[in-house]
Amino acid sequence: MEGNNNKSINMIQLAKELGLSISTVSKALGDSHEISASTKKRVFELAAKYNYKPNPFASNLRKKKGTQIAVIIPEIVNHFFALAVDGIGSVTMEKDYDTLIYLSNENPERERAILSHLENGMISGIIISVCSGRAGYTHFQEFYERTKLPIVFFDRVPDLLQFPKVITDNYQSSFDGTMRLLKSGSKNPLFVSPEEPLYTSLERRRGFQDAIRKFNLKFREDMLLELGEDAGVNYMVIKKILSSKKPPDAIFASTERNVITSYQVCKDLKIKIPQKIKILAFSNLRTATLLNPSLSTISQPAFEMGKEAASLLLKMIERKSYAAANDVIVLANEMTIRDSI
Amino acid sequence: MEGNNNKSINMIQLAKELGLSISTVSKALGDSHEISASTKKRVFELAAKYNYKPNPFASNLRKKKGTQIAVIIPEIVNHFFALAVDGIGSVTMEKDYDTLIYLSNENPERERAILSHLENGMISGIIISVCSGRAGYTHFQEFYERTKLPIVFFDRVPDLLQFPKVITDNYQSSFDGTMRLLKSGSKNPLFVSPEEPLYTSLERRRGFQDAIRKFNLKFREDMLLELGEDAGVNYMVIKKILSSKKPPDAIFASTERNVITSYQVCKDLKIKIPQKIKILAFSNLRTATLLNPSLSTISQPAFEMGKEAASLLLKMIERKSYAAANDVIVLANEMTIRDSI
DNA sequence: GTGAAAGCGCTAACAG
DNA sequence: CTGTTAGCGCTTTCAC
Numbered sequence: 001m002e003g004n005n006n007k008s009i010n011m012i013q014l015a016k017e018l019g020l021s022i023s024t025v026s027k028a029l030g031d032s033h034e035i036s037a038s039t040k041k042r043v044f045e046l047a048a049k050y051n052y053k054p055n056p057f058a059s060n061l062r063k064k065k066g067t068q069i070a071v072i073i074p075e076i077v078n079h080f081f082a083l084a085v086d087g088i089g090s091v092t093m094e095k096d097y098d099t100l101i102y103l104s105n106e107n108p109e110r111e112r113a114i115l116s117h118l119e120n121g122m123i124s125g126i127i128i129s130v131c132s133g134r135a136g137y138t139h140f141q142e143f144y145e146r147t148k149l150p151i152v153f154f155d156r157v158p159d160l161l162q163f164p165k166v167i168t169d170n171y172q173s174s175f176d177g178t179m180r181l182l183k184s185g186s187k188n189p190l191f192v193s194p195e196e197p198l199y200t201s202l203e204r205r206r207g208f209q210d211a212i213r214k215f216n217l218k219f220r221e222d223m224l225l226e227l228g229e230d231a232g233v234n235y236m237v238i239k240k241i242l243s244s245k246k247p248p249d250a251i252f253a254s255t256e257r258n259v260i261t262s263y264q265v266c267k268d269l270k271i272k273i274p275q276k277i278k279i280l281a282f283s284n285l286r287t288a289t290l291l292n293p294s295l296s297t298i299s300q301p302a303f304e305m306g307k308e309a310a311s312l313l314l315k316m317i318e319r320k321s322y323a324a325a326n327d328v329i330v331l332a333n334e335m336t337i338r339d340s341i
Numbered sequence: 342m343e344g345n346n347n348k349s350i351n352m353i354q355l356a357k358e359l360g361l362s363i364s365t366v367s368k369a370l371g372d373s374h375e376i377s378a379s380t381k382k383r384v385f386e387l388a389a390k391y392n393y394k395p396n397p398f399a400s401n402l403r404k405k406k407g408t409q410i411a412v413i414i415p416e417i418v419n420h421f422f423a424l425a426v427d428g429i430g431s432v433t434m435e436k437d438y439d440t441l442i443y444l445s446n447e448n449p450e451r452e453r454a455i456l457s458h459l460e461n462g463m464i465s466g467i468i469i470s471v472c473s474g475r476a477g478y479t480h481f482q483e484f485y486e487r488t489k490l491p492i493v494f495f496d497r498v499p500d501l502l503q504f505p506k507v508i509t510d511n512y513q514s515s516f517d518g519t520m521r522l523l524k525s526g527s528k529n530p531l532f533v534s535p536e537e538p539l540y541t542s543l544e545r546r547r548g549f550q551d552a553i554r555k556f557n558l559k560f561r562e563d564m565l566l567e568l569g570e571d572a573g574v575n576y577m578v579i580k581k582i583l584s585s586k587k588p589p590d591a592i593f594a595s596t597e598r599n600v601i602t603s604y605q606v607c608k609d610l611k612i613k614i615p616q617k618i619k620i621l622a623f624s625n626l627r628t629a630t631l632l633n634p635s636l637s638t639i640s641q642p643a644f645e646m647g648k649e650a651a652s653l654l655l656k657m658i659e660r661k662s663y664a665a666a667n668d669v670i671v672l673a674n675e676m677t678i679r680d681s682i
Numbered sequence: 683g684t685g686a687a688a689g690c691g692c693t694a695a696c697a698g
Numbered sequence: 699c700t701g702t703t704a705g706c707g708c709t710t711t712c713a714c
Binding site for chain 4: 351352353363364367368371395396398399400401402403404
């Protein structure tokens, strides 16, 4: 029984009060060239007076398109993704697009459900960082076939050639990082990555392996460690490895999450960094410099990646250059050596 | 010239193929009781076959309401807000609401612009953590008067009685934290907070002052330090204070940002924590335990706050209990003493 | 239990 | 330069 009366004014009322036709008002509001300056002025003024805002449902329905994009990411509680969302927001906001956010929580089923939900036509495009490779990538193809909506992948990208991507030079920076570890004396490094068969991780691993070989070290399978989702389990696994007879003398972590766990284990086992073990990680931790000891990182230009992805997507949406659809934008990572090496 | 033909099927086509009227199909899809089970089944099956999804623009226009809510926060690159968004997402997702995200970037003008944009009627409710108190809070009142849309404030809330809020026991935990510092020997603590006259900060400051007095220490105005936005400037200010003749022997930081700067200064000036200075902060830093030394924190239940805020908002939207509109939900903070004290 | 019809508020031909 | 008109795809009385 709430009085939700005084609901906003509409075009009809504006037109009536102005003694104009509704279509004239519509055109005036759209700043159409076929309306006289004086009429426009009158319309704008009355609209402002009533704080009139066109009903987006009606206008979107009529135009068969809106101004919302969806961002799908595995998690937001992660400095990298938070920065990326910030970057995305910086361009969508400027271009008057609204940003819907969906968290897949590293769950492929969620990701599919989100995609399916988005097939209703509410949005004009998608920016996504995928959550896993295990379930395959067919849902992206299918989504695209059905909706023909522009999609831009970033960071964690599937290996689908037909889609535009924004990534970093994962192979090269991993190679460089590994070389750096080896040059500082590591003979037995351990590369820690998530078990998902993600393009990003695979590229980093490839860089690691190639550096090992390039350095004329013998590559062994047990130089690679794959970790799952469960932080508790991961902790135990790392602890076991670091307590073994021939523990690694360096850890190169492919993700922020893994390096935090590694630090924790070293702290608990009182293993000195970098004396006993050197640590390097792909990470955007803001507090890298304050850790004990300060952490050497390869950080991704997350904000920039978000910006690039959003710019590309909006360009595609506005068809200014749909040809850009197969672009792969590669940005450079930045390695910062601190006390952990 | 892109062929954007095969655009999604609509109800009319479904109805035609089923030999039913469009209104019957609509009701069937809405699981209306006035439609026979057998008809519903046929409708659902065909809809599923064509992967039919009702056009939300049309349906929202007709129903004069949608299923989107807006979240307005000062920043997303902050563990607290990221967690809160995660919490919000956990409930909106479950209830099939879509979440629009807007970053005010600590800019009151942006905040107003966002609010103004949202007056177009696109959303059904707002969850917000305000960005500043300097510009006053009249825009919230006005927004509400004009739209009558439900609004829930969380954490950084204005002092407007008529709105529901989700906050933490800022006064009490600040009081307790200060007592803790004093009991461990601090005689000259410094309370660092942002210069914004935010309710949250003011409560914390009040807790600090009361604890000082309760401990029979003389309160001096210079025990309070207000910092602005510019990290570089803040660094210099703190550095100057810590280099002074009679530097504080404890820092109690009201925000995560300020404590990071403080740590940095101590590190650069080689001031030993906690021997020379004790540090405590309101913070949700994930890496608190890994800092050098590990940081003592009062952390807010950010995820829970997001959840509570979203649940409350959806309840208000669905009018299940519009009476809850003046609720103030107060959650408890958690103090964790680590090596910095 | 099903259908006909009237719009929700707006845009875009098409006329004038 | 302005107005008339026909919907966009859906929901909801109101008939039957």
